[in-house]
Amino acid sequence: MRKRYRKVVNLLMLSLSGLLTVYGVFWLFWILGSLFISGIKYFSPELVYLDPTPAGMEGGGLRPAFVGHFILTTLATIIGVPIGLMAGIYFAEYGKDSDFFRVLRHITDIMVSTPSIIMGAVVYAVLVKPIGHFNGLSGAVALALLMVPVVAVTTDEMLKLVPQQMREAAYALGAYKWQMIKSVTLRAAKVGVLTGILLGVARISGETAPLLFTSFNNAFLNFNLMKPMASITVTTFNYVMGPYHYWHQQAWAASLILTLGVLMLSIFARLILHGKITNPFAFMFKRIKKEV
Amino acid sequence: MQIESVVQKRISEVKNSGVLIERLAKVSLGLWALFAGLLFPILIFLILYYESRLAIEKFGVINFLTHTNWDPVTEDFGAATMVVGTIISTLLSILMAAPISVGIAIFITELSPRWFKPIISGAVELLAAIPSIIYGLWGFFVLTPIMAEKVEPWIQNKLGNVPVVGQLFSGATTGVDIFTTSLVLSIMIIPFMSAVVRDSFELVPPIMKESAYGLGATQWEVVRKVIIPYTASGMAGGLVLSTGRALGETMAVTFLAGNNPQIPKSLFDSFTTITVALANQFTEADTDIYLSSLYYVSMFLFVISFVILFLAKFMILRLEKRWKV
Numbered sequence: 058m059r060k061r062y063r064k065v066v067n068l069l070m071l072s073l074s075g076l077l078t079v080y081g082v083f084w085l086f087w088i089l090g091s092l093f094i095s096g097i098k099y100f101s102p103e104l105v106y107l108d109p110t111p112a113g114m115e116g117g118g119l120r121p122a123f124v125g126h127f128i129l130t131t132l133a134t135i136i137g138v139p140i141g142l143m144a145g146i147y148f149a150e151y152g153k154d155s156d157f158f159r160v161l162r163h164i165t166d167i168m169v170s171t172p173s174i175i176m177g178a179v180v181y182a183v184l185v186k187p188i189g190h191f192n193g194l195s196g197a198v199a200l201a202l203l204m205v206p207v208v209a210v211t212t213d214e215m216l217k218l219v220p221q222q223m224r225e226a227a228y229a230l231g232a233y234k235w236q237m238i239k240s241v242t243l244r245a246a247k248v249g250v251l252t253g254i255l256l257g258v259a260r261i262s263g264e265t266a267p268l269l270f271t272s273f274n275n276a277f278l279n280f281n282l283m284k285p286m287a288s289i290t291v292t293t294f295n296y297v298m299g300p301y302h303y304w305h306q307q308a309w310a311a312s313l314i315l316t317l318g319v320l321m322l323s324i325f326a327r328l329i330l331h332g333k334i335t336n337p338f339a340f341m342f343k344r345i346k347k348e349v
Numbered sequence: 350m351q352i353e354s355v356v357q358k359r360i361s362e363v364k365n366s367g368v369l370i371e372r373l374a375k376v377s378l379g380l381w382a383l384f385a386g387l388l389f390p391i392l393i394f395l396i397l398y399y400e401s402r403l404a405i406e407k408f409g410v411i412n413f414l415t416h417t418n419w420d421p422v423t424e425d426f427g428a429a430t431m432v433v434g435t436i437i438s439t440l441l442s443i444l445m446a447a448p449i450s451v452g453i454a455i456f457i458t459e460l461s462p463r464w465f466k467p468i469i470s471g472a473v474e475l476l477a478a479i480p481s482i483i484y485g486l487w488g489f490f491v492l493t494p495i496m497a498e499k500v501e502p503w504i505q506n507k508l509g510n511v512p513v514v515g516q517l518f519s520g521a522t523t524g525v526d527i528f529t530t531s532l533v534l535s536i537m538i539i540p541f542m543s544a545v546v547r548d549s550f551e552l553v554p555p556i557m558k559e560s561a562y563g564l565g566a567t568q569w570e571v572v573r574k575v576i577i578p579y580t581a582s583g584m585a586g587g588l589v590l591s592t593g594r595a596l597g598e599t600m601a602v603t604f605l606a607g608n609n610p611q612i613p614k615s616l617f618d619s620f621t622t623i624t625v626a627l628a629n630q631f632t633e634a635d636t637d638i639y640l641s642s643l644y645y646v647s648m649f650l651f652v653i654s655f656v657i658l659f660l661a662k663f664m665i666l667r668l669e670k671r672w673k674v
């Protein structure tokens with residue numbers, strides 16, 4: 058009797074956990090499903106290469122948003138990646154044994170989750186107010202600042218995965234620490250570091266909040282960093298809030314393209330990290346285990 | 350003799366340049382590490398503080414946080430509505446997401462076949478990769494009408510007449526309200542929460558589980574009596590971590606909250622949060638005190654989320670330390 062009861066409870070709770078998993082995955086399919094259906098329905102090639110028409114006139118595209126988004130993300134990556142990389146290398150190679158830098162590393166980890174809208178507010182105070190108007194540069198800087206902690210933390214984690222023996226081997230040959238980092242650890246961890254960078258790019262390319270009051274929006278194609286610059290996310294935000302039906306349709310299509318880009322980046326990043334062929338640590342660990 | 354001294358000189362040259370580069374590398378890398386871990390948060394705080402000093406002088410701290418009036422015309426600002434809205438929507442979303450995240454973690458660590466694990470955890474992680482504006486767009490166009498026409502009237506029908514609880518479900522069902530917002534927020538934080546819970550579940554040494562199985566425990570009993578007690582601090586850390594995430598969420602909430610500065614009385618009332626106010630009003634702030642008040646609330650948001658994330662980090666670290674022997 059007692060045994061039966063325990064078995065029933067077991068079955069019940071385990072199926073409940075299965076159901077909860079289904080619930081979680083259900084939202085993923087619902088969101089992606091409706092995004093794909095509406096996005097494909099409203100997509101047309103004109104969306105990419107035409108400029109927006111004056112408000113209220115149907116037709117036109119979102120060329121400024123696509124171009125602006127590309128410029129902002131690229132610039133942010135160029136600014137943010139080196140800073141994040143350098144900080145991450147220091148945390149992993151020099152600051153490993155110092156309590157002070159260990160704390161700093163945890164703070165960097167906390168900064169990964171800072172509300173992104175705060176970054177927008179901070180950059181507004183530094184780069185928009187003194188200049189006097191919204192500009193693309195400030196948007197790129199806000200995104201770069203968001204990216205720094207992400208890249209720093211993943212770089213640190215990936216470098217720490219490199220076996221200590223490899224470092225010792227380099228030292229035994231008389232290498233300086235910088236030579237060891239440059240030609241041993243960074244080289245061994247390059248796939249992991251690349252994953253961190255890709256995840257960082259994926260993170261910032263979906264951001265809207267920090268761009269709302271830095272790069273703002275622009276209905277015209279703009280390559281000047283000192284002028285407001287459109288992005289897919291901010292344009293989508295404005296279009297969804299706007300009154301016109303064709304705006305909503307264009308917002309769906311633009312969101313689909315954005316989501317596809319972001320998802321592809323993050324799936325690609327995970328694939329190269331977890332993929333068996335490209336995992337540089339798998340065989341290294343095996344060899345070390347054999348020796349020990 | 351001659352050759353020897355040349356060689357000696359060359360060696361010391363190489364040595365010197367190596368040492369020089371070594372020092373340079375250490376200093377320049379260290380500077381950026383200092384920037385990322387120390388200067389960056391301090392600078393953010395100082396800039397927010399500097400920009401909000403006007404509002405701090407005028408409204409004080411307690412007064413600003415308890416005052417419910419937010420009126421740009423008379424330049425009278427109090428953040429109570431936003432702070433309350435942020436707290437309610439965050440707590441509700443945590444409540445909705447917690448059981449689901451734990452369920453997913455149990456499924457992944459204990460139930461699913463090995464080949465199925467990466468698929469299911471990958472799918473849940475994908476939820477985190479979707480940009481937040483997509484959640485907003487989808488919630489606004491797809492979920493809101495369904496909530497307004499089907500789900501909310503149904504709930505109101507069933508629970509609206511129950512005393513006390515009924516009050517929570519009163520009012521017009523517009524779909525743009527706390528309930529929808531928290532639901533979408535809960536979907537957004539499920540991946541973070543379940544990842545932390547799963548990681549802490551996997552820290553439990555297999556020998557502990559095996560000894561419980563050896564005593565004849567069922568799978569559920571192992572989860573309840575071995576895994577959950579031993580990972581409690583990690584689970585709490587995951588909970589707090591996702592609180593920090595939900596606090597700062599902007600775009601999805603902006604679409605779904607209704608930007609209505611009032612203290613909500615029912616779950617079907619529209620409301621506002623700190624992030625919604627920032628997103629909607631920052632570019633409209635035409636007076637110095639208006640902008641300064643917005644900086645003041647964002648400083649609060651930064652400090653609260655930093656403290657909460659710090660706590661979460663601390664809890665998770667404590668769990669990891671316990672098992673790292």
